[in-house]
Amino acid sequence: MLGISLRQLEIFVAVAREGSVRAAAAKMHLSQPALSMALAGLEAQIGSALFERKRGRLYLSERGGDALPKAQEIIERTRDLAQSLRGRGTALTGELRLGASNTIGNYMVGDLLGAFTAAHSQVAVRLTVGNTDAIIKGVLGHALDLGCVEGAFAHVDVETRPWRDDALAICTRPDHPLARRKRLRAGDFAGERWILRETGSGTRAITERILATLPPGQSVLELGQSEAIKQAVIAGLGIACLPAVAVVEAIKARRLVALHTPFLDLRRRLSWVLRRSSYHGALVTAFLDDAAAIKPPARARRFRGKPRA
Numbered sequence: 001m002l003g004i005s006l007r008q009l010e011i012f013v014a015v016a017r018e019g020s021v022r023a024a025a026a027k028m029h030l031s032q033p034a035l036s037m038a039l040a041g042l043e044a045q046i047g048s049a050l051f052e053r054k055r056g057r058l059y060l061s062e063r064g065g066d067a068l069p070k071a072q073e074i075i076e077r078t079r080d081l082a083q084s085l086r087g088r089g090t091a092l093t094g095e096l097r098l099g100a101s102n103t104i105g106n107y108m109v110g111d112l113l114g115a116f117t118a119a120h121s122q123v124a125v126r127l128t129v130g131n132t133d134a135i136i137k138g139v140l141g142h143a144l145d146l147g148c149v150e151g152a153f154a155h156v157d158v159e160t161r162p163w164r165d166d167a168l169a170i171c172t173r174p175d176h177p178l179a180r181r182k183r184l185r186a187g188d189f190a191g192e193r194w195i196l197r198e199t200g201s202g203t204r205a206i207t208e209r210i211l212a213t214l215p216p217g218q219s220v221l222e223l224g225q226s227e228a229i230k231q232a233v234i235a236g237l238g239i240a241c242l243p244a245v246a247v248v249e250a251i252k253a254r255r256l257v258a259l260h261t262p263f264l265d266l267r268r269r270l271s272w273v274l275r276r277s278s279y280h281g282a283l284v285t286a287f288l289d290d291a292a293a294i295k296p297p298a299r300a301r302r303f304r305g306k307p308r309a
Contacts, residue, residue, distance in 0.1 A: 006078060008042040009071045011035055012050060016068050017143070019057050069142050069278060076281040083282055095124045096283045099138045099147040101202055103166075103226060103243040104270060105129030112148060116290045123283060131224075133200035139275050146284050147273040150202035150243075161272040163291065167244040168206060168266040169258040171233050171251075178239070179257040186263055190215035193238035198224045206268050207241040213264065230256070241266075 014024040015035075025035040043050055050064035060068060079094055100112060105127060113125060128138060136153060138144035148163060172179050178188060194217050197204040203226065211217070220238045223229050226246045233240050234255050250256040272288060274280060 004042060004045060006075065008038050009075055011038045012042055012064075013068065013071050013075060015039060015051065015058060016060055016064065019059075021058070072142060073279040076279055080281045091122045092120045092282060092286055093122045094283055095126060096287060097126050097128070097143065097145045098287070099128045099130065099135040099144040099149075101132045101135055101147075101149040102129060103150055103203060103246065104148050106226070107243065107245045111294060112291075115294055116287050119290060120286065131198065131201040132205075136273060139273050142275070142278070145274075145280075146287065148270065149273055150206075150268055150270050157276045159274045159276045161274070161288070163270045163272055166268050166270050168203070168210075168241050168268065169244045169247055170239065170261050170264070170266070171230070171242050171247055171256045171258055172239045173234060173236050174254055174257050176236075176239065176257070178259055184259060184261060184263075186214050189217060192217040193220045194218065195221040195223065195229050195232050195238040195240040197226070197229065198222055202268070203241070203243060210241055210264055210266070 011024065011028065011030075014028050015021060018024040018027060021032055021036055021039070025032045028035065030038075039050070046063070046067075048063045049061050050067065051058040052061050053059075083090060083092065098112075100109075104112060106129065109127070113127070116123075117125060128135070128144060130138070132149040132153065135144065135147040135149050136155065136158065139147045140155070140157060150166060178184065178192070181188060194207075194211065196207060196219055199222075201224075221229075221232055223232065226242055229240045230242060230247060230250060232238065233242075234250065244258070247256050247258065251258055272291075274284070
């Protein structure tokens with residue numbers, strides 16, 4: 001019978017997350033020799049290497065990839081058991097690895113984390129920001145406990161839970177010809193120069209859906225951040241479909257105009273994503289409970305297009 005200890009599993013998971021013995025040792029407040037010895041002992045017990053070294057970095061072997069989610073679940077269940085034995089009212093501890101797509105991570109971090117961090121001061125939250133595809137990959141690869149994304153997607157091992165509705169806005173400079181029209185129609189967008197987000201982002205996917213309902217235009221730029229696109233529109237390089245939350249201040253300052261387009265559906269759903277086959281412990285449950293109790297702000301209400309059918 002294997003004599004694997006919880007500490008060995010924690011070391012294995014730390015090395016898998018950090019990608020190096022040095023970083024994992026620093027995170028766990030251990031010397032590198034002590035951590036290496038514990039990891040070697042674990043590999044000796046199972047009779048297989050858990051990592052492969054490439055270019056100075058450790059990567060999970062096939063056996064390590066299979067073992068990681070099970071090790072994480074054992075650690076999480078042990079933490080939840082200890083919490084239960086201590087009784088209700090005991091403060092939650094541990095680390096929550098949260099991912100957020102760019103719009104959410106850059107413009108809604110207060111809504112995302114405020115209530116939870118205030119209520120659970122002993123929990124360390126590690127926030128990763130990337131496009132929707134990157135966050136989904138992080139959840140599927142066990143690098144993230146939970147993700148929050150915009151955009152539609154489907155995967156057999158991803159569970160989706162709605163968070164709130166959001167809105168986009170078609171933006172131009174105030175001196176753009178479209179901004180001067182009293183009443184816009186779809187045909188007015190023929191030949192327009194569009195600035196787009198990169199492929200893989202939720203905003204890009206929704207923009208493509210919107211563009212499919214308009215006359216053909218030109219794609220003149222593709223940028224990886226809404227802030228960069230906003231500045232490009234302000235500079236007069238084209239028009240763009242941007243998250244309303246990202247352009248509120250620029251519109252107030254009269255650097256941008258949000259076009260009135262009631263013939264377009266500019267709404268989208270922000271959602272939580274979890275790995276369906278993973279165990280979701282007390283930290284994830286508490287986070288989702290706190291997030292569900294927060295009322296969404298009304299700041300984007302004026303930008304909403306026609307409601308979903």
